[in-house]
Amino acid sequence: MAGIRDVARLAGVSTATVTRALRDEPSVAPKTKERVRAAALRLDYVPSAAARALSQGHSTLLGLFVPDIVNPFYAEVAQGMEDRAAEARFHCVIASSHLNRERERQLLTSLQDGTLAGLAATTVGTDEAFTQALSAMPGPLVLVDRRPRGLKAPLVRTDNRKVTREAIRGLFEMGHTRIAMISGPQDFDTACQRLSGFRMAHRDAGVRVTEQLVRHGHLGETGGHQAMTELLAMDPRPTAVFCFNNLVTVGALKAIREAGLAIPADISLLAFDDMSLFPLVDPPITAIAQPAYEMGRAAAEILLRQLAGETGIDDRVLPATLIPRASLGPPR
Amino acid sequence: MAGIRDVARLAGVSTATVTRALRDEPSVAPKTKERVRAAALRLDYVPSAAARALSQGHSTLLGLFVPDIVNPFYAEVAQGMEDRAAEARFHCVIASSHLNRERERQLLTSLQDGTLAGLAATTVGTDEAFTQALSAMPGPLVLVDRRPRGLKAPLVRTDNRKVTREAIRGLFEMGHTRIAMISGPQDFDTACQRLSGFRMAHRDAGVRVTEQLVRHGHLGETGGHQAMTELLAMDPRPTAVFCFNNLVTVGALKAIREAGLAIPADISLLAFDDMSLFPLVDPPITAIAQPAYEMGRAAAEILLRQLAGETGIDDRVLPATLIPRASLGPPR
Incomplete structure (x- = not known):
């Protein structure tokens, strides 16, 4: 791992300046701070925050809140x-709040x-009281995946809208025109971004979104199963379905199986979020x-930088990747 | 939820006696204690430990250590x-220690x-220093799944040996005689118990275990993949394989696919631990x-009882169930 000397050398400053620059002290010129941060980033340098925290009797425990x-x-x-x-x-x-907003607040x-x-959080709460409770946590905060409205903190996320738009475009190219989406709660910005990519792909293809084919507010296997069952009961039914996350996909898959339909001959199935199986x-x-693992690493990295005194950290957007397998095909 | 009055009524004692009995105070006769505990258990009664802990400024946070x-x-x-x-x-x-013993100790x-x-723990550490660190944790302890050698605390587990013995018997009844097992580290008592069931089924069937078919020390997808690849290279190769946990099964499954073999025609595959997919x-x-979810509930239950002053709590053994699907069949 890179040390403070390496950063100082690369930035062309003293080690004391590195320390002051990373703490955002006003005595260091903005241009110098920028140079030091760029050097620290490039060398993957994080000051020994653990050593400092321990010597000052502080916690070295980071928290991760997940739904x-x-x-x-x-x-x-x-x-x-x-x-x-x-x-x-x-x-x-x-x-883990088990998708329960009250439990999350109590936690x-x-x-x-x-x-x-410090705390990394992917939360289900979205109201103002919740945002305040989150802001009141001592120590630095980083958001993962989702930003509750009005909450200011660095966010680690993927390019939800872009990757969805491209994937749905692929469905249009195969000849689908009745494409359904099983989406999540409308106050989750991830669901909104994925839905926005879905809509953009429709606009690109000159096809109007059939609003009945967009199912909101579904979470977990149960949610996916229910929404898919409803979609399959429609006449005509959709020829392809896009699930906004992995567990919703599992539920949808089970519903398609139960209905005795073949994937992709009867219906194509596209998942957001991969699973090992x-x-x-x-x-x-x-x-x-x-890149879930990388998102977790990036979240820890941002907390460690904040603990080292760095401020003004930007959001981190990591690329998501479409992995073609066999569940997509042209409609009958 | 049952209250202290319900317990007192069922046990035929006063509420004060219930409190003293559950705290294991010497002023209560052993027979009375037994009756009170049986009543509390039957009614699923737990005193309001949270209320007491909070009023005394104590933590209401339970920890779960997992590998x-x-x-x-x-x-x-x-x-x-x-x-x-x-x-x-x-x-x-x-x-989560990510299967790293040093990280577990630091945590x-x-x-x-x-x-x-209080702490519920499924640990990877097995040596004496580790056991001492675990015993030194303040507050009650419950073990889940596995007992590190020499550690005295209530354990929540399944009947590993029995259920494995019965499942392997089924393989013999199908006509298999060359049955392999991909097992875990030899100092995990779960791996030992499942291996013991595997050996017992062999004895029941009058078939000697081919020691080369038993692969020790494998964990995770990578471990399962490696062990399965080795097993498939044997001549003659096994006609069935039993994987001691779910992730090992996923790795084994991928290795069988890569080798172009058919399940169960070429090789039968039996997993310990189910997965939603x-x-x-x-x-x-x-x-x-x-019953993983139930095991977690039972672990919390035992910690709450200990926090309420109950002592001498027995191990809790929950039944595991064989779920027949399509990956087992007679050998060619």
């Missing part, structure tokens, strides 16, 4: 965060006592894979 | 524990300050399902 630890996306985010934290001798604890309250040195399902499921 | 949060078994245990804890107004945080140390009111894999995977 549902049974969703492997969050488990992988957790793993990335733990691994990056461990490199800096920090540790992580995970708190936040129970951890407001300085137990955590999607390649082994019959048929293998085409998915938009988010 | 690998990416394994959905532990995520489901976590969910069960969170749900049960929430009913008593306690909250949970999860710490334990970082939480020895009273942050947690196993029914949708080609072919659907036969699995021994542990």
Whole structure:
């Protein structure tokens, strides 16, 4: 790992200036700060925040709030965060609200006592009281995946809109025109961004979105199963369906199986978020894979930089990738 | 939920005696204590430990230590524990060591300050120093799935040996005689118990275990993939394989696919631990399902009872169930 000397050398300043620059002290000129931050970023340098925190009797425990630890996306985010934290001798604890906003708020309250040195959060709460509770947490905050309205903190996310737009364009190119989407709660910005990409692809193709084919507010296997069952009861039914996350996809898949329909001959299925078993399902499921592990690492990285005194950290947008498998095909 | 009056009525004692009995105070006769505990158990009664802890300024945070949060078994245990804890107004945080013993030890140390009111642990550490670190945690302890050698605390587990013995017997009845097992580290008692069931089924069938067909020390997809690749290179190769957990099964499945072999015609595949996608894999995977969610609930329940002053709590053994799907068949 790079040390403070390496950063000083690359930036052409003293090690003392590196320290002051990364703490955003006013005595350092803005241009110098910029140079030091660029050098630190390039060398992947993080000051030994753990050593400092410990010597001052502070916590070296980072928290990760997730809505549902049974969703492997969050488990992988957790793993990335733990691994990056461990490199800096920090540790992580995970708190899962099981998609329950009241439980999430209580959890936040129970951890407001300085137990955590910093918090990474993917939350289900969206109202103002919740945003205030989150802002009231001591220590730095980083958001993962989603930004509750009005909350100012660096965010780690993927390019939801762009990757969805391209994937849906692929469905139009195959000849689909009746494409459904099983979406999440309308106050989740991820759901909104994916839906926005879905709409943009329709506009690109000159096809009007059939609003009945867009199902809002679904979460988990149960939500996906219910929405898919409703979609399959429509006449004419959609020839393709896009699920806004992995567990919703599993539920939709089970509903399609139960209806005795073939994928992709009767209906094409596209998932947002990959799962380790999607390649082994019959048929293998085409998915938009988010770099969940890397997102967790980036979240820890941002917390460590904030703990080192860095401010004004930008959002981090990581690319998601469409992984073509066998669940998409031309309509009959 | 049952209250202290219900317990007192059922046990035929005063509410004060219920309180004293559950705190194991010497002033209560052993027979009375037994009657009170039986009544509390039957009514699913837990005193309001949260209320008491809060009024005394104590933590209402329970900890769950798991080796690998990416394994959905532990995520489901976590969910069960969170749900049960929430009913008593306690909250949970999860710490995952990513199968790293050193990280696990450091995590334990970082939480020895009273942050947690109690700890549920499935650990990878097995040596004496580790056992001591675990015993040194303040507050009650419950073990989940595995017992590190020499550690005295109530354990929540499934009947690993029995269910494995029966499942392997089924393979013999189908006509298999060359049955392989991909097992875990030899110092995990779960791996030992499942291996013991595997050996017992061989004895029942009068077939000697081919030691080369038993692969020790494998964990995760990578471990399963490697072990399966080695097994498939043997001549003659096994006609059936039993994987000691879910992620090992996923790795084995991928290796069988890569080798171009058909399940179950070329090789039967049996998993310990179910996964939500196993029914949708080609072919659907036969699995021994542990009641992971219920195990998490039971762990929280035991911690709450200990926090209420109850002592001498027995191990809790929950039944696992063989779920027949399509990955087992007679050998060619």
